[in-house]
Amino acid sequence: MSRILLLHASVEGQTLLIAERIAKVLREKAHSVELLPADGDPSRLDPAAWDGVIIGASIHYGHHPAYLHKLVKRHRAALAAKPNAFFSVSLSAGGPRPKLAAAQRYIDKFLRKTGWTPQLIASFAGAVKYSVYGPIKRRVMIVFVGLGGGETDTSRDYEYTDWGAVERFAHDYMQRLAQG
Template identity: 35%
Template sequence: MSKVLMLFASREGQTQKIIERMRLIVSHAGHEVDLIRLEGQTADIRLEQYDAFMLGSSVRYGRHHARFCHFVERNAGALDAKLCYFFSVNLTARKVDRSEPHQNSYLTRFLRNGSLHPTSVEVFAGAFKLSRYNFFQKQLLRLIFRVSDGSSAPTEDHEYTDWCRVMRFAERFVQQLAGDQVSGSKISDANTAIP
């Protein structure tokens, strides 16, 4: 079986919740999984010891987590050399016309402007965790909801994540791990065709 690194950056916990669900699926398939939250120094992560990578980052105010972006830029060559899945978590993905990877401007901009070329990408709607926001953040997010689609922001915590979609992405990763073990090569995926 494969040794997998699942690496993520999460601000309010939804990205962590998503990747932990995926970890269960991957480890249940018999793979050894190391789950690491990007915090502080990352120099001690030895990427060469892993057979595959699952990467995830949240988006806030239009940007992926800075620490995640720096890590990916420094290590893109090593990440691209093996099976590498990437997912982005943002509230914009709650909209039907922004819920596919090629439709999500945050994801497409990240891939277009960076040096990472993952095997497969996905975008998941995040969660609106009003109870964790300070007054300023609440007002700003309410304004963003109003401007972006004319709707009112939720008045309480609300999770938009499609858990079936999360499971399908993790299951596809497991299938490609099995394929990689047979063929010994990186497998391409339809979700890599991002403009």
């Protein structure tokens, strides 16, 4: 059994849902998982205290959050010393008209700026959650999503995450763990 730190940087909750699914898969195989927000108490976020680390973050306005850049830069060496993985969540990664090259660029930019080379990387489609956006964000998203050919009926939310891909990622990570 390994002790895994699973950090999530989520604004509207989809990255958290994905992290929870990954945690469930790991726990089913008897691993112990601590699921924490990446902007939480810094004293609990040191990868050195864990057997492995997974970090997931969503994209807003073309970027993963700035605080995550700082966290990864600070702990880069400790991260590299453990089985480590990263997943990115965006609308470019899936949905009605995916823009896979853009999703990959977000990841490449994040890894280039932080200097981190995760052993495992995944890009998951997120969600459009009109029900949780405030009025300004809703307007922004109607335009952004509409330009991309997506759903602009704000009376409901839209989830594009491929849960099978999320579970495969969790299993791939456990293979890394087994390799040490």
